[in-house]
Amino acid sequence: MNETAVDYEAIFQCLPGMVALLTPDLVYVDANEDFQRLSGRPREELVGRYLFDVFPDNPNDTTATGMRNLHASLLRVVATGERDAMALQRYDVEDPPGEWSERYWSPVNAPVFGPDGKVALLVHRVEEVTELIRLRGGTGSNSRARVLEAELYTRARELQEVNERLRQSHAREREVALALQEAMLPPRRQVRTGRAAVRYRPAVGALNVCGDWYDVVDLVGGNRIGVSVGDVVGHGLGAAGVMGQLRSALSATLLVADGPAQALDVLGRYAHVVDGAESATVATTFIDFDARTVTYSSAGHPPPVLVHPEGRVEFLDQATDPPLDARPDPIPRPQAVTTYTSGATLALYTDGLVERRHEDIDTGLARLAESLVRHRTADPEHLADAVLTELLPPGGATDDTALIIVRL
Incomplete structure (x- = not known):
């Protein structure tokens, strides 16, 4: 045909x-x-x-x-x-x-x-629906039409008052959740001066405070740091509270774990007993500045991006596993390592930066890579600002966004 x-x-x-x-x-x-x-x-x-x-x-x-x-x-x-x-x-x-x-x-x-x-x-x-309103009032019955109009306006005002109360309630919840979220995220002064930049942008809308988080930890032994980002499923105070528990648990685990995979193994077992932690995603990296290596593991999270000085882009996607608490019987998570040369840039982020409705995530990942390459010679602070400006919608995203830029 x-x-x-x-x-x-x-x-x-x-x-x-x-x-x-x-x-x-x-x-x-x-x-x-x-x-x-x-x-x-x-x-x-x-x-x-x-x-x-x-x-x-x-x-x-x-x-x-x-x-x-x-x-x-x-x-x-x-x-x-x-x-x-x-x-x-x-x-x-x-x-x-x-x-x-x-x-x-x-x-x-x-x-x-x-x-x-x-x-x-x-x-x-x-x-x-003008004619319907008039018919409901009765042909030639002006008084009945006016009564109906008054009823409509009364119902409309009642609905507006209910919506306003809900808006105020949601705004208060959002304010509290944001305050809780910001209190539990590490301050910028904990990030090594000049070497890393962190950004957090809450979602637009009163109901969209989510559970995105980041962490930077000085590791024991050698010139090393652990850098992580994570995302808790859900919104509001509950998600912010779960985020705080997982971030704190991982921060402590990184200090004693042999590598990022072992750290995520332990965090997954902890997530099993935390209500609301199901299907949370995390990406964790160990950066060794002396050996110039990045060791990484991901629990269902979008891959970190390594941009080499000449502009070559490497997505760290060779050690990806399901989200936390996704398996009834946990098994050891995978781990991979890659090398870099001085001047490379590592970016970790949450899905609010790259995911858009009606768009394949590969499009968002390509957009992120292009932005990182274009601004790779900028210092981490300016690079982070440039990425957010180019990737986030002008009116703000409908999902939280966390971003960490590390100059290697």
């Missing part, structure tokens, strides 16, 4: 209900026929114009909140990449100029992602 090309433009125009496409800056890109007809705005009055220049709130109604609520919803979609269904809204429409008609709408806003995993467009779909 011959393949037939699908005319998506024609389908878009014929979609039932009002549908418009907006840029992340809330400028109209297109609008289907129902949107033009029911809004009373032809396409030429929409495309290329800012949403709220076309549809402002009724200046004669000081209680009007429809457009303000819509603005907040659209910005949430841009920031989180998640669909947002709004409560029933009243938007008065100016038609003809100077005259405002009472209208009721039920909007849903959804993201469209570009090749880079960022929100490229917004689908703004609206069902006009």
